[in-house]
Amino acid sequence: MEAAGLSISFPGHRPLSRAQSSPASASSFPISVPAPEPTIKPRFTTGLVYDSLMQKHQCMCGNTNSHPEHAGRIQSIWSRLQETGLRAQCECIRGRKATLEELQTVHSEAHVLLYGTNPLRQKLDCSITPMFVRLPCGGVGVDSDTIWNEVHSSSAARLAVGSVVELVFKVATGELKNGFAVVRPPGHHAEESTPMGFCYFNSVAIAAKLLQQRLNISKILIVDWDVHHGNGTQQAFYDDPNVLYLSIHRYDDGNFFPGSGAPDEVGSGPGVGFNVNVAFTGGLDPPMGDAEYLAAF
Numbered sequence: 001m002e003a004a005g006l007s008i009s010f011p012g013h014r015p016l017s018r019a020q021s022s023p024a025s026a027s028s029f030p031i032s033v034p035a036p037e038p039t040i041k042p043r044f045t046t047g048l049v050y051d052s053l054m055q056k057h058q059c060m061c062g063n064t065n066s067h068p069e070h071a072g073r074i075q076s077i078w079s080r081l082q083e084t085g086l087r088a089q090c091e092c093i094r095g096r097k098a099t100l101e102e103l104q105t106v107h108s109e110a111h112v113l114l115y116g117t118n119p120l121r122q123k124l125d126c127s128i129t130p131m132f133v134r135l136p137c138g139g140v141g142v143d144s145d146t147i148w149n150e151v152h153s154s155s156a157a158r159l160a161v162g163s164v165v166e167l168v169f170k171v172a173t174g175e176l177k178n179g180f181a182v183v184r185p186p187g188h189h190a191e192e193s194t195p196m197g198f199c200y201f202n203s204v205a206i207a208a209k210l211l212q213q214r215l216n217i218s219k220i221l222i223v224d225w226d227v228h229h230g231n232g233t234q235q236a237f238y239d240d241p242n243v244l245y246l247s248i249h250r251y252d253d254g255n256f257f258p259g260s261g262a263p264d265e266v267g268s269g270p271g272v273g274f275n276v277n278v279a280f281t282g283g284l285d286p287p288m289g290d291a292e293y294l295a296a297f
Contacts, residue, residue: 047179057156059139095163105209188230229261251279
């Protein structure tokens with residue numbers, strides 16, 4: 001589970017130039033040019049993206065009580081947005097499945113084929129099949145708590161990434177001011193070649209990489225305030241001075257999942273100083289509350 005925000009700084013615009021027109025000649029004739037169609041601007045400045053297909057990513061055992069990351073999480077969020085009237089005050093964005101090429105901006109090709117496709121997965125080296133394990137509930141997973149649904153998990157994971165990318169680009173290009181993605185499975189624990197902590201693909205990291213590649217955005221801030229450290233996001237940008245990753249999480253001297261996120265993990269090479277971990281230690285006595293988070297900010 002994760003909660004993260006992404007902020008973008010835009011490079012300066014190149015001044016517009018205008019080409020000289022050719023002078024009219026005796027052979028010139030009037031040309032009828034159709035009027036350009038008016039651009040339809042969003043009614044609202046905040047975007048929302050959600051797709052109920054992501055609810056199908058669930059354990060084959062059918063028992064949500066034994067799985068804290070289940071379809072009810074995003075269903076309840078979406079229902080609450082509707083009940084409070086907030087959904088009606090936002091621009092609803094259509095999500096999409098991320099392409100395999102987009103996934104490979106952060107993840108290895110083998111990882112993308114294994115968890116991003118169904119038929120192609122069968123063509124991979126059979127030595128990796130032990131990565132799927134039988135869970136105590138009777139379902140299948142990649143570890144003790146990260147479930148895998150052979151029919152729906154890959155589609156849901158790619159839809160989560162693609163939805164985040166669509167929303168981020170609408171904000172980055174100025175079509176929207178900000179946005180909120182109601183997606184699952186989450187992503188900040190997913191590393192280059194390792195799914196973990198309910199995560200298969202790192203949605204926020206992929207969106208940030210694509211902003212760098214496609215829009216040449218040179219300053220990106222990722223703020224991660226999930227109780228767990230975003231090890232996958234940290235890994236993706238550990239040596240990148242153009243992405244500042246800030247994580248506020250419970251650490252307990254490395255004894256709290258996933259064990260990473262120590263204060264002295266500050267980046268490497270040119271990325272030193274662009275990885276900031278606010279690591280709380282002390283367990284739940286007392287628990288972290290408003291005062292601790294306000295102090296961190």
